[in-house]
Amino acid sequence: MTNHIPAASLAAYTTGDPALDDTAVWTIEVHLENCPDCRAQLAAVAPEPLTALLDDVQVMIDRGVRTGPEPVRRRAWRRLAHRWAMWSLIPWLVTIVAAVLAAFALDRSFPERPSLVLLLAPVAPLAGMASAWSRRTDPGWEITAGTSRAGLELLLRRTAVILAVVLPPLALAGWRLGTTPALWLLPALTFTAATLLLGGRIGVVRAAAVLGGSWFLVVVAPALVTADMPALIEPSSTPGWVVAAVVGAALAIWRVDDHRRNA
Amino acid sequence: MVRMVTDTELRPSTTAWPVETEQLRVKAGRHLAVDGLDLRLGVGVHGLLGPNGAGKTTLMRALSTVERPSGGRLRLLGEDVTNGRALRPLRSRLGYLPQHFGFYPRFTVREYVEYVAWLREMPRADIPEAVQRAVERVGLTDRADSRLKALSGGMLRRVGIAQAIVNGPAVLLLDEPTVGLDPEQRVEFRTLLRELGQDSCVLVSTHLVEDVVAACSDVVLVDKGRLVWQGVPADLTRLGEQGGVGDSAAERGYSTLLANHRSAA
């Protein structure tokens, strides 16, 4: 940037001299972009018709600025919500929260029966996860699915949102029922991790269906029929859930790249 | 305003063909909708023609990386799409308008285009200007802050085009972009297409032969998931002068090619 443009070259540039080839023009323009002195020089040597044209453009731009649309105020919170939340998830999340509250009410009325809150806790995040990545429930699925942030990143963002919505009512219900947090939190995290892990192989929607269905058939249905407390939600199974949650989370993180392949 | 050209933009393209398929097979449900397609597309505007059920939409979905190929090879900008690591950076250089443009009704036009720019990982600082430019190019400047649910079908189609071009994609895929546009908007859209085709590879799927003749530099004709013919629009028109079914020479050329292919098969 030490050498300024020679006056002759600048004059040739302003008149559009055909002797200047593309390389020379490019060199001059790159210099002009960064050098106010040469820009001032250019303005001084510009021929009359060009300055008149520039004046006209200036007037038009000023008029456009005065009469054109006002700049819009950016609403940062709306953008944040767009990037994290998914509007099609709302009905699911409302349903799950309502189910937790209903289970809590029933547990209060029938304390001798197996706790519905604890039976529901493992699969509470799964319905949201299934719908968050379903072609049917997300109207913009085809637009988002082929983008850079699709797959892994959006899945993790949406999982975080689902857990943030589902866990507080579970915590509240668990606390009011006097159960140890390990019995609702660890199963919920274990099943979420397992859905992510299996989802990398067979798709999140199918994984959520398989895991949620198995839990219902193997644990929930027998418990409801026999009214016996399943061993899996007894305090004695806490160490097992700790291991399951830790191993599940570790495996899900280890295999997280599986979601990149999924188109 | 002066904008410095970035290194990435100046880097020479190392790929001869932005889109390259070899014996590509893609399923639509259980049915093999693209069945052994060999195709090479360079920079320019390519019109994808074919009868209903020819596999056009399935091909577009595979090229946009929404649908995984079930066989053969698909390379976009020199990258194999089955390579998981390459997929993320590759996707930031693609643009796609699906046939059924699903959208979030509460978003405004600007918010929606901005959201897609973010999804395609544009640099943060470039997004507002790119969004404004995309909205201007499709002629929606005065509706930029309207909610999507308040827009007509033709306007929504234009929002769809804006979201597809916002990141300045090197490969742009438009599936039936002119549906719902009135004749004047179609003419404007053809001008936009020719502009976009100057430095990127644009593939436009359409059933309107006239759109292809007016705006495309290259015609790709497919039937039953395979390539039938590829050539310049003038050749299509020339073929049509020798007979065939249709209102225009290009349409007659199209029907002749299709009939010849089917009788040969």
Ligand SMILES: [Zn+2]
């Ligand atoms: Zn200078």
